[in-house]
Amino acid sequence: MAMAETHKSGTGRYVVVYIFILVIAALQFVIAYSNITAPQMFARMLFLAMVEAALALLFFMHLSENHGLLWFVLIFTGFVLLAMQYSWTDSFRELLGAPWSNYTKY
Amino acid sequence: MSHADTMGGHAGLMEKPAFSVPAKKMAMWLFIIADTATFAGCLVAYGFLRNATPDWPRPFHSITNVAIMTFILVTSSLTMLFAMDAGKAGDKAKAFRWMLITAALGAVFALLHIREWLALIDEGMTLLKNPWGTGLFGAAFFSITGLHLLHVTCGVIALVVVAIRYQGGRYNADDLEVTGLYWHFVDLVWMFVVPLVYLLNLSH
Secondary structure, X not given: OOOOOOOOOOHHHHHHHHHHHHHHHHHHHHHXXXXXXXXXXXXXXXXXXXXXXXXXXXXXXXXXXXXXXXXXHHHHHHHHHHXXXXXXXXXXXXXXXXXXXXXXXX | OOHHHHOOOOHHHOOOOHHHOOHHHHHHHHHHXXXXXXXXXXXXXXXXXHHHOOOOXXXXXXXXXXXXXXXXXXXXXXXXXXXXXXXXXXXXXXXXXXXXXXXXXXXXXXHHHHHHHHHHHHOOOOOOOOOOOOOHHHHHHHHHHHHHHHHHHHHHHHHHHHHHHHHOOOOOHHHHHHHXXXXXXXXXXXXXXXXXXHHHHEOO
């Protein structure tokens, strides 16, 4: 396939990103044992998972080398993920009986 | 083979590939986007259940097993990159070797996963009930980790098949890259499964 893109190969760069991802994964494990509330823990772990995913997408999957494809993937995936968030309000309703009315009790 | 060759000398008449990405690779990206929606749907549904269920169980006593599994899967992504680099450099033997190492790491991950499942089943956890809290936990846990395990298993099979065909000359370095994209995606999904399904359910 002559249409194939050329990728910057670099063992050193891959190893650096690999170590970064492992360190971030280790941070998630540290957070799991920290003395914070579940919502705080969730937010921190999700943020770190997104950083890990971004590193994997950009450097392991080479999206950093094709900006057109990068935006295509981000916009498509981001739209789908955002569209799924409508369900959260309903999960609070399940828990509390009515949306937001008893929120302070939660 | 040049683009002109593959197009039978009519390359100028053909539409250029989207984002200058070869068709096979584009197809894999579209699959990855679709599969992201599948996993995201599962994880959002899981979050919904966890948020709306007061007696959600926290059955995990240790992080050792999941830490080892994470290390193995992330390492397999690195070995996959080495395989792709060797393939691009035309070193078939080296690429083949790294592909098999990646497949072996994937197989170890799958075995550790199955061992963990068996331990939980031994403790009394099934799809519909468990000794710790709401029965929904088993359904959610086995569905999400099972879907991921299915992806890993398919990936291991794909890695071996592509490696053998690449070694035999039927596939080229671009095929290694397309397989690599899938394998990195499996790794990427695990980065979200670990905190949401395991670490937030640790018993302190």
